[in-house]
Amino acid sequence: MHGSAGLTGRRTECAVLDDLVKAVRGGASQVLVLHGEAGVGKTALLDHVAARVGPCRVVRAAGVESEMELPYAGVHQLCGPLLDLLDRLPTPQREALGTTFGISAGPPPERFLVGLAVLSLLSAVAADRPLVCLVDDLEWLDRESAQVLAFVARRLEVESVGLVLAARAVPPSLAHLPSAEVGALPDPDARALLDAALAGPIDIRVRDQIVAEAHGNPLALLELPRGIGPADLAGGFGLPAALTGGIESQFQRRVDQLPEPTRRLLLLMAADPSGDAALVARAAQRWGVDRSAFGPAADAGLTDEGVRFRHPLARSAVYLAAPADERRAAHEMLAAATDARTDPDRRAWHRAAAAATEDEDVAVELERSAGRAQARGGPAAAAAFLRRAAALSPAPAKRGVRALAAAQAEVRAGGFEAARDLLATAAAAPLTDQQRAQADLTSAELAFVTDRGHDAAPLLLQAAQRLEQVDAALSRATYLEALSASIFAGRFAVPSADVRAVARAARAAPPAPAPCAADLLLDGTALSYDEGYVAGLPVLRAALARLRSASTASGDDLNLLWMAVTTTLRVWDDDGWDALSDRYLRLARETGALGHLPLALTARAYLQLFSGNLATAASLTDEMTAITEATGSSQAPYGALGLAAFRGDASAGPALVSATKADVARRGEGVGLTFAEWAYALLHNSLGNYPEALAAAERATAYPQDPGSLIWAAPELVESAVRTGRPSAAHDVFALLTDMRVACGTDWALGIQSRSEALLTDSEPLYRSAIEHLGRTRMRVDLARAHLLYGEWLRRRRRRTDARAELRTAYDTFTESGATAFAARAGRELSAAGGNTHPRAPARDHNLTTQESQIARMAGEGLSNPEIATRLFISARTVQYHLRKVFTKLGITSRTQLPRVLPTR
Incomplete structure (x- = not known):
């Protein structure tokens, strides 16, 4: 058949x-x-x-x-x-x-x-x-x-x-x-293929034995009969020896029967199967092999008419069966025949394969190849060249330096196990203090990308301390990374490298002679954790002002920008959050820095959430999802978690919280645990489920060593504690808010502190003060919550007319934002105060798919097709295809109509 x-x-x-x-x-x-x-x-x-x-x-x-x-x-x-x-x-x-x-x-x-x-x-x-x-x-x-x-x-x-x-x-x-x-051929097909490949008749016993030996493998069916004599095929009683040992053994038997020049030729082809006939010919000539050697290889069915094997198994059989000294000789001939100017990397690789002992000249050439690979964006190839260079290095010091460079390349390439082995090789070498510090840095980076917090901070701290005497600038940059890692680790940090321990060590390091923005950020952060929130505030503000005034930024600034964005939150600076998160995201996109893009998107998405732009936040979250899917990476679902909390999504929210808590606990990312508990508290406050909100808020605020991480959780604790009749549970956290308000003096800080104090004291002036301050910020959801709480307070005092005004404002803002649960809570209060909610007709979605919704939102924001394609990691042609379907479903003809017809959620 x-x-x-x-x-x-x-x-x-x-x-x-x-x-x-x-x-x-x-x-x-x-x-x-x-x-x-x-x-x-x-x-x-x-x-x-x-x-x-x-x-x-x-x-x-x-x-x-x-x-x-x-x-x-x-x-x-x-x-x-x-x-x-x-x-x-x-x-x-x-x-x-x-x-x-x-x-x-x-x-x-x-x-x-x-x-x-x-x-x-x-x-x-x-x-x-x-x-x-x-x-x-x-x-x-x-x-x-x-x-x-x-x-x-x-x-x-x-x-x-x-x-x-x-x-x-x-x-x-x-x-x-x-x-x-692609499985084995059934026996009838196997027999048919064998019959078609044979020129003459075959004894049924021999045929059945070939079919049995081949196990339905077409290549085996075609190759095993080669070399069997006519008598065997026609009716010999003994089973041919050629049928034993499998396909590679069959190939090897054929090689063994060839003359030595042809075997050398095949070994050259096996050592560099590039198909470059001229290269093989030059190498063969150097080895004393002329062109007549090609004929027997083709006659034996091992090669085609050129310099390629008929099957990769033939090549592997030739190469693996050759003695080691002959393989080295073949590589030596190929290296000599390869043009060092036009193909230096292949020549270096052949020279390395030809080396029987350590060879510094070859190691140097491999280093050059690694540099070229790095320039082309090939860290895996660079690691391979450097790993071989390390193995060929006679001097232990150079072996260690090359192993360290190879480990750094493996970390960038995602070869984490190989990186650990190479770091062990480097650690055994006589490295300088600076090189050992670089090894510590690489170990820390490896720990951070694989376990996100358990080991990164202590390793970075060790590296920073080692660098103090050899490279002060790099030492300070490393201290800032160590602080960042310890903040990530949070409550899971080891005591010797928690955020306060790292801060004290950073403050003891030599100061910068002419502080730049990064130095100010380090000094301010370390001061705030060592001596208290208020002490570090002026320096942190100076650092943020310096960063905001900078006219340019490069890929080297990405780590600094992440730390700067988180600092804007800690100092209640919503304008700085907007400016620096925008710069961080634009830089991450422009440089294609996928390691930073999820962090940058998260920072920007949360600004949009607090600003009441949930549709924009959803678009950014979609982009995060696209990156995760495209790269196959795993990351806690922070974007989706925040959306669920602000929307009050009781169905998806708890599952997202559980998934986040499990993920961050596994990785030792303590700040994520605080984050997840805050989201759970926000979700249940929006739903009016205050006991659940209080329990989550207490868990979120159970790590007081990092006051800055509590700025979101503290207001949730105050509200839920008051609503459950336990205001004393919020005493300590409210004191923290008061200290921050006095120190910061920003409208955001003053508004949140006034709102919280109003809840605790039943003070109408404080409710008004909260609304006044928050009205001068971009924090629309916090402002709407102040209107809601004030409206609830007014209704309970039977001031129904005043209450309706506040509740109407809250209801409209929540509805426009897409904060559904808060809108429902405001709507219930408004109805109880004698008002009407007048629900809007829902925007049409006409059953848009998830991807169609993503693309439609981005197009509605003014992005071009190539820009949308880049953000969602799809082609511009796919974007255009989905937009055509969106237009048809929504009954529109222009991108400018999208904002009007898209649902806010």
């Missing part, structure tokens, strides 16, 4: 692939992962697709074991023929690909920015003509290319792009994508 295109026994697989091509030609995007053991026929199925694409354009790539350490080698194979359309990409994406491919110079791009650029490039190509991308041997792709392809595969939607990936097993990064196993 033969399948389509002559593939025996693959009717089902061919039908699936034919349907995929048909869908792509019809305008859809399709992804399929073919997986199965070596030799099962995955490459033949890719060839089938290539032969059936019709008008589609086809590009192909294949993982090559020798190129696994060359950054973006697989992406270059796939996208190289498409670079004529590079000008269609947005500037940041075009520059990222240009740097990656060595077309232009620039800073190393974030790998997910490269992924977005590849997605946009494929979409641009498909806009002219449907595109089918075929990628073989996925397991042998370089790490950067594998990450980019996984990213693209998850984000394809309606670009008319087909992506078929072949691998021995489905990688975890592709586990949720459509896949098809």
